[in-house]
Amino acid sequence: MSTSGQPQFRYTQTPSKVLHLRNLPWECTEEELIELCKPFGKIVNTKCNVGANRNQAFVEFADLNQAISMVSYYASSSEPAQVRGKTVYIQYSNRHEIVNNKSPGDVPGNVLLVTIEGVEAGDVSIDVIHLVFSAFGFVHKIATFEKAAGFQALIQFTDAETASAARNALNERSIPRYLLPEHVNSCHLRISYSAHTDLNIKFQSHRSRDYTNPYLPVNPTAIEGIAQPALGPDGKRKELESNVLLASIENMQYAVTVDVLHTVFSAFGTVQKIAIFEKNGQTQALVQYPDVSTAAVAREALEGHCIYDGGYCKLHLSYSRHTDLNVKAYSDKSRDYTIPDASLLAAQQVSGLPGAPTVWPNSQAGPIYHGNEFSAGGAAPAQYPGGQVAPWDPSLQAGRPPFVSAAGTYPGQPFAASSVPAYATAAVTAGSSPRTPTSQIPSAIPSMGFSPGIPANVRPGGASPPGHPTYYGQ
DNA sequence: AGCACA
Numbered sequence A: 001m002s003t004s005g006q007p008q009f010r011y012t013q014t015p016s017k018v019l020h021l022r023n024l025p026w027e028c029t030e031e032e033l034i035e036l037c038k039p040f041g042k043i044v045n046t047k048c049n050v051g052a053n054r055n056q057a058f059v060e061f062a063d064l065n066q067a068i069s070m071v072s073y074y075a076s077s078s079e080p081a082q083v084r085g086k087t088v089y090i091q092y093s094n095r096h097e098i099v100n101n102k103s104p105g106d107v108p109g110n111v112l113l114v115t116i117e118g119v120e121a122g123d124v125s126i127d128v129i130h131l132v133f134s135a136f137g138f139v140h141k142i143a144t145f146e147k148a149a150g151f152q153a154l155i156q157f158t159d160a161e162t163a164s165a166a167r168n169a170l171n172e173r174s175i176p177r178y179l180l181p182e183h184v185n186s187c188h189l190r191i192s193y194s195a196h197t198d199l200n201i202k203f204q205s206h207r208s209r210d211y212t213n214p215y216l217p218v219n220p221t222a223i224e225g226i227a228q229p230a231l232g233p234d235g236k237r238k239e240l241e242s243n244v245l246l247a248s249i250e251n252m253q254y255a256v257t258v259d260v261l262h263t264v265f266s267a268f269g270t271v272q273k274i275a276i277f278e279k280n281g282q283t284q285a286l287v288q289y290p291d292v293s294t295a296a297v298a299r300e301a302l303e304g305h306c307i308y309d310g311g312y313c314k315l316h317l318s319y320s321r322h323t324d325l326n327v328k329a330y331s332d333k334s335r336d337y338t339i340p341d342a343s344l345l346a347a348q349q350v351s352g353l354p355g356a357p358t359v360w361p362n363s364q365a366g367p368i369y370h371g372n373e374f375s376a377g378g379a380a381p382a383q384y385p386g387g388q389v390a391p392w393d394p395s396l397q398a399g400r401p402p403f404v405s406a407a408g409t410y411p412g413q414p415f416a417a418s419s420v421p422a423y424a425t426a427a428v429t430a431g432s433s434p435r436t437p438t439s440q441i442p443s444a445i446p447s448m449g450f451s452p453g454i455p456a457n458v459r460p461g462g463a464s465p466p467g468h469p470t471y472y473g474q
Numbered sequence B: 001a002g003c004a005c006a
Helices: A030-040 A064-076 A126-136 A160-170 A258-266 A292-302 A342-350 A422-430
Strands: A018-022 A043-050 A056-061 A089-092 A111-117 A139-147 A150-157 A188-193 A208-210 A244-250 A273-279 A282-288 A306-308 A312-319 A334-336
Touching: A018 A030, A018 A064, A030 A043, A030 A056, A030 A064, A056 A064, A064 A089, A111 A126, A111 A160, A126 A139, A126 A150, A126 A160, A126 A208, A150 A160, A160 A188, A244 A292, A258 A273, A258 A282, A258 A292, A258 A334, A292 A312
Parallel strands: none
Antiparallel strands: A018 A056, A018 A089, A043 A056, A111 A150, A111 A188, A139 A150, A139 A208, A244 A282, A244 A312, A273 A282, A273 A334, A306 A312
8 A cells, every 4th residue: 555665667666745855955954955855845845965976865745736846847847956056856755744744853053062072071162163164154152061972062153043053064974183182083963953041151160152242251260271370380370460460448438439449559659540330249450450460469468458458448469451441431330541631531431422442341251262363253342442332333233232241340320420320428517518539539548558659638527529430429 | 875862
């Protein structure tokens, strides 16, 4: 009764709603298959990438007559059926329906599940994975993990078309040997589609990346060879140094302004840039020096000390991962002392120009992004001279939030001119007229032990509100 | 260029 399992000869196959297509290009997608077949009827099922060469496919029409019309048409046509110029041979399948058309992994999506066979997690770096898959389009995110199946990676593209292109090209292939450690002999990629559409990447690390969000916090414990604490000569952990200090301000009873910080930190050298931001309800600041050694001296001198006498505004200092801050030249939360005429810029920016550049650190954990495709992918905002950021082009990075909050990143908050922070209330009510930046300089407590350049201490409860910005309430 | 999937 059934013809399946019996030898089928040319011209003698019984018609079937299911057509067997051969000699397809290896790039052939389901979409191309449907394009070819749908003029003849309604397609209810397909099966692509069949056969050892993955160059065959099945298409099932809703009605037998539709399948017959397609076979008949091309049997008498002077133009053969083609996909991208390649002749496709069509015949009735010896089965009458497509069964088990798609495992979940065959349902196209924008996220690929890649199993890398024959390797351990440490053998293939996320940068190599990124390099390989970036050949097909912008890679948004990568997450890697080890499961029973082996070393796996989820790779998020913009759309299913791009993901399919990568899958079709790389599935069952190998990562080039020169990208792998010498001891790795085989590195087969088995690629299916993930059901995910948007990966949730929490940290930039050696196992996960979000290339749409370069300001995502770096997980220090998860970076190999980069943020891993280097070992000093004594074998103890050595902190990675930087010319940028991250200051956490504890017990902040009184306002700490950019000017306050500038005064305090200028005692040790030229302060280039300052950015103040809130992190987990705590005020932090990034202070940029020209070089690491200056930062180191400042860190040594200021760590654990208080800006104001009485234990107020205690400083905790560490080295930032940033090396060059990109801050607004003049705002209540940031200052770029390397830009001349900062006060002019202030007038422009405080007025709230639409689309005014927000604050972007120039770098975050630089080595992570070294040599990747950011510029090609349009992920990194172009830097203009003077630390400003190119006008944002949403088309370059659809879906990317305009502001990103990250460790050590000032998220470009709107100017808080109308609200006085609670911690500043005492200073405000202590009240005095607005003062010039030079006259509102606070003092570091004498016990800090760095008298040069630091004015005499002023008690916070006293008549002089330390560092009260002149533009609050305006 | 010649019939899959689980």
